[in-house]
Amino acid sequence: MIIVLVGAPGAGKGTQAGRLVETYGMVHLSSGDLLRDERKRGTDLGKLADRYITAGTLVPDDVVIKMILGKMRELNASDVILDGFPRTVAQAEALDLALAAEGQKIDAVPYIMVKPATLLDRLGGRLTCRADGSHLYNAKYNPPAVAGICDIDGSPLYQREDDLPDKIKTRLDTYFAQTMPVIEYYRAKGLLREINGEQDIEQVWYDLLLAIGKQSEDPGLLVG
Ligand SMILES: [Zn+2]
Structure with a gap:
């Protein structure tokens, strides 16, 4: 199955994507990571992307889509989480066409919904590991065992410039302005699965599994 996982920063x-990878062996394809990886490895697509980035323009949709489909083929991945793409309706349409050409389709679009006020609160306290940007903490909700130090590798934590209060609001405004049309696109196709992201992590996980058919309704497993 192919899912597009949607959710604002924070x-x-x-x-949740990490849990899907660990629990179900799904392949997590983040367009940002893919782009960095192709450029680092100096592949043809990576070099092509470099030319656009050097010229200060966006990497065209078809290049990003080729990277995604190429990676899926390379990994022979049948259970895929797309993350960070598509960001626009044009990209969503192009992705649908490219997948259809390979006899594939998007099966579900889980959208983890969190109110802007909550996002501001969460992102405002976010701390990132200097050694590995995927090690994230929150001063209030998920503090490290030792203040200012990553639990996993002992590296110092810092507040990304993006996570400074004045930057967060702009970032969220841009995110919602860009993403709402994509959400409506998938809603119209009957693929959107709205999940209440204000709940605790376990309940969000349970709802996500229901949304993508990995879990059948079982009241015994409901938290709280
Ligand atoms: Zn770390």
């Missing part, structure tokens, strides 16, 4: 998308 919605907990990364945590």
Whole structure:
């Protein structure tokens, strides 16, 4: 199955994607990571992307889509989480066409919904590991065992410039302005699965599994 996981910065998308990878062996394809990886490895697509980035323009949709489909083929991945793409309706349409050409389709679009006020609160306290940007903490909700130090590798934690209060609001405004049309696109296709991201992590996880058919309704497993 192919899912597009949608959620604003701070919605907990990364945590939930990580669990899907660990629990179900799904392949997590983040367009940002893919792009960095192709450029680092100096592949043809990576070099092509470099040219656009050097010229200060966006990497065209078809290049990103080629990277995604190429990676899926390379890994022979049948259970895929797309993250960070598509960001626009044009990209969503192009992705649908490219997948259809390979006899594939998007099966579900789980959207982890969190109110902007909550996101502001969460992101405002976010701390990132200097050694590995995927090691994230929150001063209030998920503090490290030792203040200012990563639990996993002992590296110092810092507040990314993006996570400074004045930057967060702009970032969220941009995110919602860009993403709402994509959400409506998938809603119209009957693929959108709205999940209440204000709940605790376990309940979000349970709802996510229900949304993508990995879990059948079992009241015994409901938290709280
Ligand atoms: Zn770390």
